Amino acid sequence: MEPISGIPAIVAMALKNLGIFTLVILVVAYATYAERRVSAFIQDRRGPNRVGPFGLLQPIADGIKNILKEETLPGTASRFFFILAPILVLVPSLVTFAVIPIAAPLPTRWGVVDMIIADVPIGILYVLAFSSLAVYGVVLGGWASNNKYAFLGGLRASAQMVSYEVALGLSLIAVLMLAGNVTLTEMVWQQQQLGMWFAFPLSLAFILFVISAFAETNRLPFDMPEAESELVTGYHTEYSAMKFSAFMISEFGHMVTASALMATIFLGGWDLPGTWDNAFWYNGQLISGFAENGTPIAAQPAVWKTLLTFGGFAAKTGFFLLVYIWIRWTLPRFRYDQVMALGWKVMLPTSLGYVMLVAMTILVLDELGVQYGFLFGLVLTAVSGAATLSFMFFLDRGRTIAGAGAQRTQKVEVKTTPTAVVSGRAEPAPAGD
Amino acid sequence: MATILFYLFAGLAIGGAIGVVMSKSPIGSLLFMVTALGAMAGTFVLLEAHFLAAIQIIVYAGAIMVLFLFVIMLLNLGHDYQKDLKGGAFAVLSFGVIGGIAGLMAQQLGSTGLEDxxxxxxxxxxxxxxxxxxxxxxxxxxxxxxxxxxxxxxxxxxxxxxxxxxxxxx
Known part of the structure; x- marks a missing residue:
């Protein structure tokens, strides 16, 4: 099969642009609905259930409400930057989706269409570049509002996002070493070749990436920039109506993009178990793998394969979105110093050490002549599993594994000493740290 | 297409660079600088130097300029600095000097034959x-x-x- 070219390619590109971005906006809208429904489920409430069946039209009603509401502009705000900030925050969160492959290549009458908007040669670096620009909107929004809560939120956002970008980038280095390239299509292909998804051979990188992605998207337990109980709502305190909505859309847009990225990098993207769906452009040919003697085997793209793999991609992305929401309604917010300590004293050294560990393992395996394949993956899985377990054990400090009862400081001892009886009150039990 | 994009990015880069020195507010200067850096990255993409473009954005626009922003905001300059801003003759003089240097460089580059x-x-x-x-x-x-x-x-x-x-x- 030949890749699509000429006029049909331009039409296909326009359709993909339109389709994928519409889809992302739709998923963002329904992620807000899902968040409210899941939080209601977790807290034993009903959630929005009045607009349409099961409240399914709620996001549309919210959208109309936000457009029709009055826009406010604080008198002391810097007008230009105040209006610029929501734009700067919205764009990076959505354009990142352009480099994520969403399904197996689709065969058409005019040629094979890649299900990705732009397969840029720098792949993941494009994502990092745009996610590093996202901080401007947040910081400018906080600064332009001329409100101390908003300003503090903006400063916290920039400190947090810059700190966790380091750990995010370092956890990706392990992935790049195993995949051997930076484009996301090639990452999916390498996972198909390895016979397992990178979440297993690079389990610690997976955990570090998920934690950093939570911090980068400013979601609980890392929502320091908009900590409601301390900063009203942080950097978007002064925003109303559609400008506020732009901040919310960008937050959920970041969530959707981060979920899709985690699914692509660590859970194989659109790859489904088995080798039937493997497809990759190799020297201008769509191949599904290599025979024993190294000759490429041509892939057989089909419409049903594209649809099925898109379903797989959607399921994986949806899973991570659910995890985002689930964690938000389960964990309390960190203190600011805890966020910084975790970022610089735990995440950074761990990811640096892990990069060296993975590099050494890959080097040893290469020297031993182990082919890139299932055995290669199994050895890496064992090494990474050991690293992950020790990392968890270190972070856990005996809390989940041994239980709170094992902690001396958390045992509540009932004191019945005579002094307590005389003074009429018992000493309060020492609180756990 | 590439030519149109080149002139777009070149215009943005030059406009951004002029904006850095002309802007009255430090935050404005910083955003103009980010614009110029972004336009440079666009030019790098046109030259098929994708990696350089990505690094330009990640390191300069995404990390160093964010730190600049951080510092400017923490210093919170107020408006005291505005009387120190010089305009008129100084602006003309500095643009003249920079223009002269740029012209000389262009002349040198034109005669060395880099395209070989x-x-x-x-x-x-x-x-x-x-x-x-x-x-x-x-x-x-x-x-x-x-x-x-x-x-x-x-x-x-x-x-x-x-x-x-x-x-x-x-």
Whole structure:
């Protein structure tokens, strides 16, 4: 099969642009609905259930409400930057989706269409570049509002996002070493070749990436920039109506993009178990793998394969979105110093050490002549599993594994000493740290 | 198409650079600088130097300029600095000097014949073999590994030095 070219390619590109971005906006809208429904489920409430069946039209009603509401502009705000900030925050969160492959290549009458908007040669670096620009909107929004809560939120956002970008980038280095390239299509292909998804051979990188992605998207337990109980709502305190909505859309847009990225990098993207769906452009040919003697085997793209793999991609992305929401309604917010300590004293050294560990393992395996394949993956899985377990054990400090009862400081001892009886009150039990 | 994009990015870069020195507010200057850096990255993409473009955005626009923003906001300059801003004759003079230097450079570049260099085909071959990042990494870690390592040590020394200076008061 030949890749699509000429006029049909331009039409296909326009359709993909339109389709994928519409889809992302739709998923963002329904992620807000899902968040409210899941939080209601977790807290034993009903959630929005009045607009349409099961409240399914709620996001549309919210959208109309936000457009029709009055826009406010604080008198002391810097007008230009105040209006610029929501734009700067919205764009990076959505354009990142352009480099994520969403399904197996689709065969058409005019040629094979890649299900990705732009397969840029720098792949993941494009994502990092745009996610590093996202901080401007947040910081400018906080600064332009001329409100101390908003300003503090903006400063916290920039400190947090810059700190966790380091750990995010370092956890990706392990992935790049195993995949051997930076484009996301090639990452999916390498996972198909390895016979397992990178979440297993690079389990610690997976955990570090998920934690950093939570911090980068400013979601609980890392929502320091908009900590409601301390900063009203942080950097978007002064925003109303559609400008506020732009901040919310960008937050959920970041969530959707981060979920899709985690699914692509660590859970194989659109790859489904088995080798039937493997497809990759190799020297201008769509191949599904290599025979024993190294000759490429041509892939057989089909419409049903594209649809099925898109379903797989959607399921994986949806899973991570659910995890985002689930964690938000389960964990309390960190203190600011805890966020910084975790970022610089735990995440950074761990990811640096892990990069060296993975590099050494890959080097040893290469020297031993182990082919890139299932055995290669199994050895890496064992090494990474050991690293992950020790990392968890270190972070856990005996809390989940041994239980709170094992902690001396958390045992509540009932004191019945005579002094307590005389003074009429018992000493309060020492609180756990 | 590429020509239109080149003039777009070139205009943005020059406009942004002029904005940096003309803007009255430091935050405005900073955003103009980010615009100029972004436009430069766009030019790099047109030259098929994708890696350089990505690094330009990640390192300069995404990290260093964010730190600048951080510092400007924490200093909170107010409006005291505005009387120090010089306009009129100084602006004309500085633009004249910069314009002269740029003209001389353009004249020199025009006569050296840079277009005869190896460039093009060799770079395309390397990119086809190793990918956009691999093509640079191969050179960086084989031919130029010693200068690369020395630069790394230099940066490490700078970090340690900055830490020592910052911690001295404590």
């Amino acid at each position: 260099g190896p460039g093009g085909a060799a770079i395309d071959a390397a990119m086809a073999e190793h990918g956009a990042v691999g093509a640079i990494a191969t050179e960086l870690y084989t031919t130029y590994v010693v200068p690369f390592e020395i630069t790394g040590i230099l940066l490490l020394v700078a970090i340690v030095g900055a830490l020592v200076l910052a911690k001295r008061e404590v």
